[in-house]
Amino acid sequence: VQLQASGGGLVQAGGSLRLSCAASGRTVSTYTLGWFRQAPGKEREFVAAINWSGSIAKYADSVTGRLTIPRDNGKNTLTLQMNSLKPEDTAVYYCAARTFYSGTYDSRSAAEYDVWGQGTQVTVSS
Numbered sequence: 872v873q874l875q876a877s878g879g880g881l882v883q884a885g886g887s888l889r890l891s892c893a894a895s896g897r898t899v900s901t902y903t904l905g906w907f908r909q910a911p912g913k914e915r916e917f918v919a920a921i922n923w924s925g926s927i928a929k930y931a932d933s934v935t936g937r938l939t940i941p942r943d944n945g946k947n948t949l950t951l952q953m954n955s956l957k958p959e960d961t962a963v964y965y966c967a968a969r970t971f972y973s974g975t976y977d978s979r980s981a982a983e984y985d986v987w988g989q990g991t992q993v994t995v996s997s
Contacts, residue, residue: 872896872986876966879991882956886995890951892966892988900944903969903978906951908962908993918964919951920978929978933959956995963990 878890890906905920919940921928928940937955942948949966967984969976976983 872899872968872970874966874968874986874988876964876988876991879964879993881994881996884956884958884995884997886956887952887954888956888993890953890964890966890991890993892949892951894947894949894968898944898947899949899968899970900947903983904940904942904949905967905969905978905984906940906949906964907967907981907984908960908964909990910962913962915965915981917979917981921949922978931979953993956993958995958997961993961995963992965990 873895875893882888901923903922906918907915908918909915917931919930921940921942925942939952941950966988968986969984
């Protein structure tokens, strides 16, 4: 499976952006999907994740209440709706898929994902 992220851009603080992640090659409808971001000089960090059915979503504390992570299994897509953006949200955003199955795992950990998109830049100006 391949992931293609898009929708990044430049936005003023307080504005909104919608990132999309399109999957191709096979369906991702049974996989946990996530968004991570990496700012210059910093490590990649968790943003949000959603289970295969969309019934369970998890968010980083820094984005809770501002971002949502809906998925459309029929369209094989993942979205990150970002509202009330802050300059500290500036980063390259990556979508990821966990295409294997195991026991208990932490969907907040980048190490749990084995397929990654190429990233899309989000810049929030103050």
